[in-house]
Amino acid sequence: MKTKLKRSHMCGVLNSSNIGEEVTLMGWVQKRRDLGGLIFADMRDRTGFVQIIFDKEVSMEAFNQANDIGAEYVIAVKGKVHKRQSVNPNIPTGEIEVFAEILDVLNTSDTPPIYIKDDDDVSENLRLKYRYLDLRKSTMQKNLILRHKTAGIVRNFLSEEGFIEVETPVLTKTTPEGARDYLVPSRVNPGKFYALPQSPQLFKQLLMVSGMDRYFQIVKCFRDEDLRADRQPEFTQIDCEMSFVDAEDVIDINQRLVHKVFKEVINVEIPLPIPRTTYKEAMERYGIDKPDIRFGFELFDVSDLVSSSSFKVFSGAVEAGGSVRGINVKGYGDQFSRKDITALEDYTKTYGAKGLAWIKVTAEGVISPIAKFFSEEEMQGILKRGDAAEGDLLLFVADKNSVVYDSLGHLRGEVAKRLNLVNKDEYKALWVTDFPLFEYDEEDDRYVAKHHPFTSPMDEDLELLETEPEKVRAKAYDLVINGYEVGGGSIRIYSSDVQQRMFKALGFSEEEAWDKFGFLLEAFKYGTPPHGGIAFGLDRLMMLLTKEENIRQVIAFPKTQNASCPMTNAPSVADEKQLKELSIEVSKS
């Protein structure tokens, strides 16, 4: 280094207990200002800011050098801590200042292209291009430090519970988790490809076969899917698997883990046990399998009440096998004008609803464009079912069930958001259990696994696997916090026979099943213990812990929506020589 000084303290930790001490600090100049013959500099490092004063009386040399420093210069300062003249109660070091005796400029800086402050509203693309500057912002540093802390707590908790962290391969084989794989051409095996793992699912199950008993890993996973606000091509999973357990055991240990994380990272108490709901109940009450239960507006079903009404939109939906359901925006009726309701209708249409019927209950009676279709008895029945009282607004969707659930499920959240009822400081967790094993893929006209093909059916439903697959429930459980699916897992199939029946139910021929998963089917023959596990999305968990709504706020070097990195310009064109060695060509098109 260009200095003989040795750092004694970090900037942000100094306080009045250090007054009188000689300290040596290293960091960045946040800003410099000249005032009354003195030079002031806010000096910054990872821990925070401290005010440095350059005073001719203390050191003429340091004062003169300080004339040349500007924003983002890297400096080393030695000096004495003094009580500050004008205390700044807004920062931890606000009671002190350091009078510089020695200043060593370690590096200069051009004017940075983005401001180093949290409220800088520059475009995200520019932030990503200059990510190394963006990461100087205290919010970003805090987020990354919290992420580090969270991972540490998880690792220590699981280690104490007897879990062993085992690294599984990144260069591996395609596994059908429902998403597209990233492929890696093999040079040594021309024409062949590795796949990057969508999860270590099969490896962790094989570790159970190997008797590892309890496995975990904080691990990168990869999905080549189109990106959304909470998705990245590579994401990080907290991945666990346990042998000799039922669902209760997995739930028990993992809710204690989540409790510990929230308590130790942000001092929030998640009450234990975390409440549970079945998939069926979640759908009926919230229209969605990852409900946000911080607010009400639960769904109610009026299908039976309107099935023979003269309002064809309602009766027709019921007749066609669908339903009519509503939510009661209880007590907030006067906050929604007709225009607002039209906006909500437009919102539900993005989820496939054809319209949004509504009933307002006011002091003057019921106001509703659809009132005229209903008899007094029908209307009273609907109001009673919806627990309607003066001041309420009832909103209805009539359609096939999937659309009713989807549109009302999301409408709940939208209404709560507009009413500002979503409390970011509140965390409500929920286990959702008893998922269906399959869901029907209309596009492919076949059943697909709701979770993945290794999930165990419930013992009592096993006999329905071939005959009524839609009725088979899975030994699966998701952890939902504030409407995010934070984790999901299941007890696994551990018999080669049942696994083969499962593949058959999913439409695999025996040959296909053995071709793709022969090693698993084979492994299951040699003494496989009952086992199950869970995986948490660390990125999503961090979004909750940091209250960020953009996943890129909790990742050091994320990709943009088109899966590229504006800083490094990855991905980029490869040399012809490289491609030739890999025996591949870029398609002409």
Add this chain to the structure above:
Amino acid sequence: MKTKLKRSHMCGVLNSSNIGEEVTLMGWVQKRRDLGGLIFADMRDRTGFVQIIFDKEVSMEAFNQANDIGAEYVIAVKGKVHKRQSVNPNIPTGEIEVFAEILDVLNTSDTPPIYIKDDDDVSENLRLKYRYLDLRKSTMQKNLILRHKTAGIVRNFLSEEGFIEVETPVLTKTTPEGARDYLVPSRVNPGKFYALPQSPQLFKQLLMVSGMDRYFQIVKCFRDEDLRADRQPEFTQIDCEMSFVDAEDVIDINQRLVHKVFKEVINVEIPLPIPRTTYKEAMERYGIDKPDIRFGFELFDVSDLVSSSSFKVFSGAVEAGGSVRGINVKGYGDQFSRKDITALEDYTKTYGAKGLAWIKVTAEGVISPIAKFFSEEEMQGILKRGDAAEGDLLLFVADKNSVVYDSLGHLRGEVAKRLNLVNKDEYKALWVTDFPLFEYDEEDDRYVAKHHPFTSPMDEDLELLETEPEKVRAKAYDLVINGYEVGGGSIRIYSSDVQQRMFKALGFSEEEAWDKFGFLLEAFKYGTPPHGGIAFGLDRLMMLLTKEENIRQVIAFPKTQNASCPMTNAPSVADEKQLKELSIEVSKS
């Protein structure tokens, strides 16, 4: 689970303090034998073995069921712990046995294709094909558990020292670390490719630019190189970087880390401070920059003594600018017959030596095929330089320096190995410093970076960068233990100007440098702190800690020499549809 039993203990932890207790165990049948009307089963889990006895008198039902269990069946057993009749002092549970009251068979097993015991000598390929069975072996489980423990100690140590673990991207851009990249075609950006990182070098430096101050990561890295016993396509690095430091600071913290790891993982004391040697000294004394210093046989130089001798092989080598050096196999002369020496000569030839000259000092005088070429004075000089006494064997190579060093450097180890002088229980660590910044690449006729292009030259050598690059020393340091390079690092360049001069010295045009590393050169303009770091190879470290000689013994699911996985059959052929989506084709050839 097919049992209502709840596990109370792991098998291997039971001992005489548990006598009289009722326990419930779950695990595998190692072997069953019937003896004197009783059935004995060795039951196994991750922690070890325990003897189970099925006795009709205790439970007729359990006894009858036990008749059907065989090797690798998965069972749950409830019973009482008894003092064992015939104590087995070889296993921790040898003083007790469990009399089974309940037996639940949780899963059956076919006869496994490999034996579950450490001394099974089946081919490695079969072991990898049935890795889930191979990992049942106690050595493999112990190795993976030690690896977990090691990573935990590293993480906790570094966290306490203020390092923040930050995840860097796996899908990134080509970086020239001297090895071939694995490429990943981008679907969203047709014709473009990500590269898997050979190391997070640039990202960790950018984290220093961002003020993260102290970074670490235990992280997978990738090199598409031909494999050797200690290499894998994906390997794990303990990666660190620190700001505001000199080499001394990095060395200090990391030798304390290594000390802690060896102490806590295998109770071995690595004396601190770890001794240091310069690159120059290492080459002159050991012929290699990663010397094994557990044994002697150091090199000595006789070039000056033989430069005018009549032995043309010697004098010619010196004349051509090379050297003549030897090692003294002190005291072991009588252990090497002429045939043995010929074998050693063949060994040195694999490192390019043209021959191996030798002198034996016996009670009857000097024996040597080359004695006749030397005057008495010359011979006495050589013997004196080699500190030769009765019983010694001197071995010489005459060639250009690189060949002399390489062949004698390896010969030292080979001789020590043949003499059984390599003590596996002894660990000798060494820092090697003052590396040359460049080495000359004869094939490409240009200088290449000895470590990587971001390594800082020594300040006093900076002016030689353009004029005498071969004389420039680097602020680089390697940690060598028992002849393995366990870690390597350096203080980095942190000025855009010096970095550009470095790229120029390496033969990059300004355009190339900016094209490939523009983001780094740009970043260096905005206040980059002095910084440096190190990376340890976790796999190699684990080989040392577990005393394994094959890297596959410390990795759960490794690849074979041709970078494939016999268990999953990765890599494999990809669907045409997948390739089409990725805009690539397999070359016809």
